[in-house]
Amino acid sequence: MLNIALLGFGVVGSGTAEVLTENERLITARCGEQVNVKYILDLREFPDHPLGNRVVHDIDIILNDPEITLVAEMMGGSHPAYEFTAAALSAGKHVVTSNKEVVATFGVELLALARQHHVRYLFEASVGGGIPIIRPMQTDLASNEIIAVSGILNGTTNFILTKMKNEGAEFATVLKEAQAKGYAEANPTADVEGIDAARKIVILAALAYGVLLDPKTIPTLGITGITGLHTATAQKLGCAVKLIGHTERINGKIYAGVSPYLVPASNPISHVDDVYNGILVDTNMLGRALFYGAGAGKLPTASAVVADIIDILSHRAEERRLPDWRSATAEDVAERGEYACRRCYVIAGCPKCAEKARTLLGGESYISVEDGKYAIVSRVMRENEAEAALADSGLELLTCLPVLD
Amino acid sequence: MLNIALLGFGVVGSGTAEVLTENERLITARCGEQVNVKYILDLREFPDHPLGNRVVHDIDIILNDPEITLVAEMMGGSHPAYEFTAAALSAGKHVVTSNKEVVATFGVELLALARQHHVRYLFEASVGGGIPIIRPMQTDLASNEIIAVSGILNGTTNFILTKMKNEGAEFATVLKEAQAKGYAEANPTADVEGIDAARKIVILAALAYGVLLDPKTIPTLGITGITGLHTATAQKLGCAVKLIGHTERINGKIYAGVSPYLVPASNPISHVDDVYNGILVDTNMLGRALFYGAGAGKLPTASAVVADIIDILSHRAEERRLPDWRSATAEDVAERGEYACRRCYVIAGCPKCAEKARTLLGGESYISVEDGKYAIVSRVMRENEAEAALADSGLELLTCLPVLD
Numbered sequence: 001m002l003n004i005a006l007l008g009f010g011v012v013g014s015g016t017a018e019v020l021t022e023n024e025r026l027i028t029a030r031c032g033e034q035v036n037v038k039y040i041l042d043l044r045e046f047p048d049h050p051l052g053n054r055v056v057h058d059i060d061i062i063l064n065d066p067e068i069t070l071v072a073e074m075m076g077g078s079h080p081a082y083e084f085t086a087a088a089l090s091a092g093k094h095v096v097t098s099n100k101e102v103v104a105t106f107g108v109e110l111l112a113l114a115r116q117h118h119v120r121y122l123f124e125a126s127v128g129g130g131i132p133i134i135r136p137m138q139t140d141l142a143s144n145e146i147i148a149v150s151g152i153l154n155g156t157t158n159f160i161l162t163k164m165k166n167e168g169a170e171f172a173t174v175l176k177e178a179q180a181k182g183y184a185e186a187n188p189t190a191d192v193e194g195i196d197a198a199r200k201i202v203i204l205a206a207l208a209y210g211v212l213l214d215p216k217t218i219p220t221l222g223i224t225g226i227t228g229l230h231t232a233t234a235q236k237l238g239c240a241v242k243l244i245g246h247t248e249r250i251n252g253k254i255y256a257g258v259s260p261y262l263v264p265a266s267n268p269i270s271h272v273d274d275v276y277n278g279i280l281v282d283t284n285m286l287g288r289a290l291f292y293g294a295g296a297g298k299l300p301t302a303s304a305v306v307a308d309i310i311d312i313l314s315h316r317a318e319e320r321r322l323p324d325w326r327s328a329t330a331e332d333v334a335e336r337g338e339y340a341c342r343r344c345y346v347i348a349g350c351p352k353c354a355e356k357a358r359t360l361l362g363g364e365s366y367i368s369v370e371d372g373k374y375a376i377v378s379r380v381m382r383e384n385e386a387e388a389a390l391a392d393s394g395l396e397l398l399t400c401l402p403v404l405d
Numbered sequence: 406m407l408n409i410a411l412l413g414f415g416v417v418g419s420g421t422a423e424v425l426t427e428n429e430r431l432i433t434a435r436c437g438e439q440v441n442v443k444y445i446l447d448l449r450e451f452p453d454h455p456l457g458n459r460v461v462h463d464i465d466i467i468l469n470d471p472e473i474t475l476v477a478e479m480m481g482g483s484h485p486a487y488e489f490t491a492a493a494l495s496a497g498k499h500v501v502t503s504n505k506e507v508v509a510t511f512g513v514e515l516l517a518l519a520r521q522h523h524v525r526y527l528f529e530a531s532v533g534g535g536i537p538i539i540r541p542m543q544t545d546l547a548s549n550e551i552i553a554v555s556g557i558l559n560g561t562t563n564f565i566l567t568k569m570k571n572e573g574a575e576f577a578t579v580l581k582e583a584q585a586k587g588y589a590e591a592n593p594t595a596d597v598e599g600i601d602a603a604r605k606i607v608i609l610a611a612l613a614y615g616v617l618l619d620p621k622t623i624p625t626l627g628i629t630g631i632t633g634l635h636t637a638t639a640q641k642l643g644c645a646v647k648l649i650g651h652t653e654r655i656n657g658k659i660y661a662g663v664s665p666y667l668v669p670a671s672n673p674i675s676h677v678d679d680v681y682n683g684i685l686v687d688t689n690m691l692g693r694a695l696f697y698g699a700g701a702g703k704l705p706t707a708s709a710v711v712a713d714i715i716d717i718l719s720h721r722a723e724e725r726r727l728p729d730w731r732s733a734t735a736e737d738v739a740e741r742g743e744y745a746c747r748r749c750y751v752i753a754g755c756p757k758c759a760e761k762a763r764t765l766l767g768g769e770s771y772i773s774v775e776d777g778k779y780a781i782v783s784r785v786m787r788e789n790e791a792e793a794a795l796a797d798s799g800l801e802l803l804t805c806l807p808v809l810d
Contacts, residue, residue: 019548019690022689022690023548023549023550023689023690026547026550027547027548030547124545130690130691130692130694131691131694132537132541132544132545132546132694132696135540135541135544135545136537136540136541136545139537139540139544139712139715139716140529140537140540140541140709140712141537141708141712142431142432142435142712142715142716143424143428143432143708143709143711143712143714143715144428144708145428145431268676268677268681268697271673271676272673276673283708284427284428285424285427285428285535285704285705285707285708285711286535286536286698286699286704286705286708286709287535287698287699287702287704287705288698288699289535289536289537289696289697289698289699290695290696290697290698291694291695291696291697292673292694292695292696292697293691293692293693293694293695294691294692294693294694299690299691299692300690300691300692302690303546303548303549303688303690303691304545304548304691306548306690307544307545307546307547307548309548310544310547310548311544311547314726315723315725318720318723320720321719
């Protein structure tokens with residue numbers, strides 16, 4: 001019997017218990033022994049749950065029990081999740097987590113702590129919910145240099161953008177509907193402002209480049225400013241508006257940011273709709289690979305937590321190499337101004353103005369979006385180059401979105 | 406220095422050498438030591454290649470060299486690839502391969518041999534080219550029961566079907582163009598008749614269910630019979646025609662087969678176009694996950710071979726569990742007649758005939774494809790049920806394709 005403890009018995013925690021129960025037979029076969037949830041740490045009691053008698057309120061009971069070799073942290077938030085994780089690793093226990101905030105903020109330190117205590121710290125569930133992405137990037141793509149990673153990393157905002165596209169509705173209307181359906185939280189800030197996606201893209205950037213950026217400092221723009229004009233422009237250009245976390249190397253430095261993009265239909269990520277997530281990894285040998293699936297939700301996320309549990313318990317005799325991350329310094333980070341891409345500008349005016357904008361932006365053509373509004377897709381350029389080109393042009397700029405090619 | 410041998414120096418073999426050279430720095434870091442191609446086994450000489458001096462013509466030189474701990478087999482075809490693989494495993498050498506024919510035919514025996522000699526036999530490159538799928542199914546999806554796997558597993562046929570869709574061209578025309586471009590071989594039988602896809606779907610079925618079916622005996626239909634009428638019907642229904650390898654469990658038995666399907670736009674696999682492959686895995690906890698990327702080609706396939714090399718060499722001190730497959734017996738296999746799905750029938754006649762067919766097939770509606778031709782999508786039913794329903798109806802049946810929901 002392999003004894004584990006669950007920290008947090010909310011959505012993902014109770015989902016993890018459900019996956020362990022539902023798929024017990026195959027999990028036992030894969031681990032070689034039965035996996036037993038000996039403790040559940042939560043502030044609440046769950047008297048009606050079959051595992052209600054496993055609930056404890058004191059982390060030390062778990063830390064001091066030598067039978068516990070693995071702890072699954074699914075508390076959410078930084079504190080006390082970070083402190084409990086550090087304590088568990090220091091006590092020589094493996095830790096798996098779905099907590100992107102802790103990984104994105106304290107990943108360097110916790111991986112070092114795990115290494116020091118000869119245990120593992122796995123976090124497949126922290127990005128893309130149940131979608132396999134963390135482990136494939138470390139193993140299947142290990143033969144490749146990662147050129148860039150671009151992901152739809154937040155299901156709530158993707159649901160909202162998909163609705164806006166399909167129904168021509170405005171952001172505020174769709175947000176209310178998403179909240180009513182439970183797809184968006186009462187306080188949707190972390191989702192709609194791109195904060196959740198920022199945490200996830202810094203984790204993916206660290207996997208790609210070994211350097212963990214501070215998610216609070218990367219350029220982060222959410223979808224609250226997306227309007228019907230953006231959606232209409234996208235449609236005219238055969239694109240979809242998607243909230244994208246993007247990272248790439250620029251002259252040896254690392255750029256990471258979150259922004260709404262126009263994504264052309266030729267990019268497979270443009271077809272990732274509704275609450276689904278999709279992560280496109282650009283590599284130097286394989287080319288592009290897309291990983292698609294349920295990026296959130298109880299059982300999908302729990303399925304990734306349990307995959308990590310199985311990985312550790314089925315190789316428990318071995319010491320495995322952990323990713324070696326370091327914290328970013330100012331020299332590591334490419335500024336927003338250094339990032340070059342095509343951008344779609346919408347201007348107000350006449351065809352003459354549109355032609356002028358097209359010339360200034362090095363675009364191939366302009367198209368009419370609606371009466372007196374024209375869209376121009378620029379050549380690949382930096383934002384400040386584009387701004388300089390348009391300065392003093394007298395053109396009335398309405399919107400600008402980067403294009404994900 | 407970690408010495409390895411490459412068997413076969415064709416497209417994938419020379420690609421593997423290229424990946425090892427191009428990404429040498431990161432591969433060395435991941436393996437902990439430099440990887441050195443000590444031997445290349447091929448019938449030919451490569452005097453102008455930088456590694457030309459590594460070419461040998463006698464497998465025994467490799468088998469008898471204790472410095473060689475790993476052999477990468479990329480010869481293609483069953484023989485002598487199978488014999489050389491068996492000999493290498495028996496000599497205590499790890500083997501990685503891109504050879505789907507060998508894995509699909511001799512996988513059970515070779516995995517047992519590897520287990521017996523405490524070495525590993527990995528085959529990530531055998532399905533989906535460079536797309537991570539074999540390892541994710543064994544690790545990331547290990548917490549899930551696999552309900553079904555459906556894949557676009559052959560790039561050549563997907564290129565042809567995409568062209569037929571976009572240009573309204575007929576099969577023979579597009580095949581010629583694909584051959585001229587090098588996307589299809591002079592003898593395209595293995596691709597266009599679905600034989601290549603059949604090998605790949607039995608490998609995926611074995612990963613899902615632990616039982617290896619004989620690829621020669623599963624229902625296999627290629628795309629040579631696909632006409633403009635199929636393409637037009639698909640378009641009318643908002644679907645794409647795709648050659649799909651599909652496996653699922655039916656009443657405890659395993660069904661696996663290859664056939665052209667109509668794939669609705671709501672299924673993410675419908676957007677996998679051109680030479681790309683996409684594999685959709687249906688699971689009981691995560692739901693659906695799609696893996697997408699370059700399913701063939703020199704560097705993509707080689708990138709998967711090298712990922713397997715890194716996996717083995719970076720964990721060389723450990724003994725790892727290998728998949729435990731057994732060969733299918735007659736009782737394991739669900740017959741084609743047991744497989745139920747929606748099917749799209751096109752009939753010739755009048756609206757009255759179409760309404761009659763709709764009733765018999767339990768469809769929701771019928772649509773006009775072109776003058777005097779109507780399409781009806783049946784309810785979920787077995788093929789023989791549908792045939793029985795239509796027997797003696799007097800309806801003139803033109804085409805039938807299963808639908809991948």
